[in-house]
Amino acid sequence: MSLDQLSQEEQSTVLRVRKRVIEAIGRNMDLYGVTLSTGHLYGLLFFADKPMTLDEMGREMSMSKTSMSTSMRTLLDLNMVNKVWEKGSRKDLYEVEYDWYQTFTDYFAIEWRKAVETNIQIIRRSIEEISRMMREIPEDTAIRGVLEVDKRKMEGAVRYYSWLNRLIDCLENGDIYQLVPKE
Amino acid sequence: MSLDQLSQEEQSTVLRVRKRVIEAIGRNMDLYGVTLSTGHLYGLLFFADKPMTLDEMGREMSMSKTSMSTSMRTLLDLNMVNKVWEKGSRKDLYEVEYDWYQTFTDYFAIEWRKAVETNIQIIRRSIEEISRMMREIPEDTAIRGVLEVDKRKMEGAVRYYSWLNRLIDCLENGDIYQLVPKE
DNA sequence: TGGTATGTACAGAAAAAACTGTACAAAGTA
DNA sequence: TACTTTGTACAGTTTTTTCTGTACATACCA
Numbered sequence: 001m002s003l004d005q006l007s008q009e010e011q012s013t014v015l016r017v018r019k020r021v022i023e024a025i026g027r028n029m030d031l032y033g034v035t036l037s038t039g040h041l042y043g044l045l046f047f048a049d050k051p052m053t054l055d056e057m058g059r060e061m062s063m064s065k066t067s068m069s070t071s072m073r074t075l076l077d078l079n080m081v082n083k084v085w086e087k088g089s090r091k092d093l094y095e096v097e098y099d100w101y102q103t104f105t106d107y108f109a110i111e112w113r114k115a116v117e118t119n120i121q122i123i124r125r126s127i128e129e130i131s132r133m134m135r136e137i138p139e140d141t142a143i144r145g146v147l148e149v150d151k152r153k154m155e156g157a158v159r160y161y162s163w164l165n166r167l168i169d170c171l172e173n174g175d176i177y178q179l180v181p182k183e
Numbered sequence: 184m185s186l187d188q189l190s191q192e193e194q195s196t197v198l199r200v201r202k203r204v205i206e207a208i209g210r211n212m213d214l215y216g217v218t219l220s221t222g223h224l225y226g227l228l229f230f231a232d233k234p235m236t237l238d239e240m241g242r243e244m245s246m247s248k249t250s251m252s253t254s255m256r257t258l259l260d261l262n263m264v265n266k267v268w269e270k271g272s273r274k275d276l277y278e279v280e281y282d283w284y285q286t287f288t289d290y291f292a293i294e295w296r297k298a299v300e301t302n303i304q305i306i307r308r309s310i311e312e313i314s315r316m317m318r319e320i321p322e323d324t325a326i327r328g329v330l331e332v333d334k335r336k337m338e339g340a341v342r343y344y345s346w347l348n349r350l351i352d353c354l355e356n357g358d359i360y361q362l363v364p365k366e
Numbered sequence: 367t368g369g370t371a372t373g374t375a376c377a378g379a380a381a382a383a384a385c386t387g388t389a390c391a392a393a394g395t396a
Numbered sequence: 397t398a399c400t401t402t403g404t405a406c407a408g409t410t411t412t413t414t415c416t417g418t419a420c421a422t423a424c425c426a
Contacts (some may be wrong), residue, residue, distance in 0.1 A: 005325045006295065009266045011258040013197055014329055015196045017309050021337065028298035033213065035384070047333060054403075064386045069404060090394060090401065098336070100343040115211035122207040126200050133196065150230060153281070159366065160283040167363045179362040183337065183342065218414070237373075247416045252374060273372065273424060 003049075018047045030076060032107055037063065040070040042080060043098060051084040051093035079106040101182065105171040113168055120161045123154045130154075186232075201230045215261060216291055220246065221254040225263060225279060234267040234276035262289040284365065293350040296351055303344045306337050313337075 003011055018083060024048050025046065026039025045052060054068050061068070061109075072094055075081040080103050084093040097103050137144050170176045186194055209222025217225075227243060227328065228235060237251050244251070244363050255277055263286050267276040280286050289350040320327055353359045 003329065006329065010326045014326070016335070017332065018313055021306055021309050024302045025340075026223065028302060030216065031295060031298055033216075046336065048330075051331065065189065065402095065406070066387075066406095067385055070384090073404090085378080092403075098339065101341065101346065104343075105348070112214060115214055119207045119211060123204055126204050129200060143193045143197070146186065146189065146232075150197070150201065153229065156281065157208075157283065160287075162362060163284065163365055164287070167359070170363055176350070179358065180346060180353055182346055220414085247418075248372095249374070250415055253415090256374090275373075 009071070018043075022047065032080070033111070034074055035071070035077070037067065041071045042070060042075060044095060045096045047083060049153070051086070051095040053089075053091040054095055055091070058078050068078055072138045078110060079103065108168050109172055112164065116168075120158060120165075121159075123157055127151055127154050196229070205230065215360060216294070217257055217261070218254070218366045220250065220258055223252060224254045228264060228277060228279045231278070234269070234278040236272075236274040236276055238274070241279075261285065261293060263298050289349050292355055295347065299347050299351075302349075303341060306340055308342075310334055310341070 001013065006014070022043030022064075025043045026036055029039035029042065030036070035061060041057060041061060041063070044057060052070070054065055055069055058065060063071075072081065072092075075094075078084065079097060080132045081096050086093055095171050130147050134144060134147050134151075137147075186197065189197070205223060206227030208226045212222035212225065213219070217265055224240060224244065224246070227240060237248055237255070240246075240251055246254075255264065255275075258277075259266060262280060264277045264279050266276050269276055274310060313330050317327060317330050317334075320330075
């Protein structure tokens with residue numbers, strides 16, 4: 001059901017309400033590391049009654065096509081919007097992922113998982129290196145103590161990262177809903 | 184145990200290993216919305232053997248004191264570092280919060296909670312407004328359909344936010360460790 | 367109380383990021 | 397095949413953010 005079937009006054013009423021919500025959603029999308037204007041684009045798409053093309057968005061947003069294109073790329077990479085295929089149309093169509101639980105999960109599965117994996121690898125390698133050094137150093141020397149402390153700190157970090165990994169697993173496989181049901 | 188008890192060579196070895204880890208930690212701190220250089224400062228503090236003052240950090244970091252001051256403020260606000268009081272010293276002392284589980288929880292309790300609360304309030308108010316409008320509009324009109332759809336979308340959002348709120352509760356009260364034990 | 371050390375506010379400079387317009391590549395259509 | 401249409405790469409511009417240095421407020425000390 002499209003907006004242009006409505007009277008001028010009705011349209012502006014609906015748009016005013018939407019705008020406030022779009023603003024609110026967009027403003028907090030920096031938690032996902034996306035730009036305010038990308039957030040607005042997302043909000044626009046959230047209220048769209050059907051998948052939209054870049055041109056349609058441009059009509060409502062006063063943004064360059066290039067900007068919109070890169071914004072959509074960002075949102076696609078985060079699985080926050082989906083590309084929809086419609087035969088007969090050459091244009092790309094976008095629609096928001098309305099399953100926000102999934103969106104939340106994907107964000108962690110994508111961004112946080114990536115960070116965790118890199119860090120865990122770097123730290124493990126560093127622990128290895130330190131252990132190797134320690135084997136070649138006599139006991140009760142100053143450097144041994146320093147290495148010991150550093151190593152312990154890094155081991156703590158690895159333990160935390162492994163927990164975070166398991167937490168993300170629980171998001172992905174849905175176990176989290178046992179503890180925190182959708183309602 | 185301080186580094187300057189060690190030989191030049193030993194020091195450089197330790198510093199090389201640390202630097203790689205600091206780099207890794209700092210690079211991914213953008214997930215918490217903090218700057219790369221703030222991340223480096225955090226990393227420096229992570230390996231420090233005792234709470235540090237701004238001047239001590241300045242000696243190792245080549246950053247202006249102002250920058251460091253604001254960085255520390257940011258990290259304090261996120262509960263990622265703590266201010267330590269040591270009598271006899273006029274200087275502020277900072278040390279990292281080594282409980283990273285707590286750090287993770289606090290981040291959500293602070294940043295995400297804030298976003299959720301604002302959005303939930305704005306959306307609830309908008310739902311109210313729409314409901315009020317609908318009561319004054321005859322059935323089976325075009326605008327009613329539009330309002331209906333918008334309302335349903337917003338109700339979905341509220342449901343998600345309430346879930347997120349409960350998830351953050353579970354982080355704060357520790358219930359999360361039933362599902363994902365620290366090990 | 368005056369003197370000194372310490373952290374931060376503020377304004378301006380530097381750096382980074384976001385945005386735009388053009389030019390082009392890719393893919394569909396006749 | 398030539399002709400469109402559509403999305404994106406890229407370089408340059410604008411905007412935003414981060415960083416710095418100075419000036420100042422605060423708190424401690426003698």
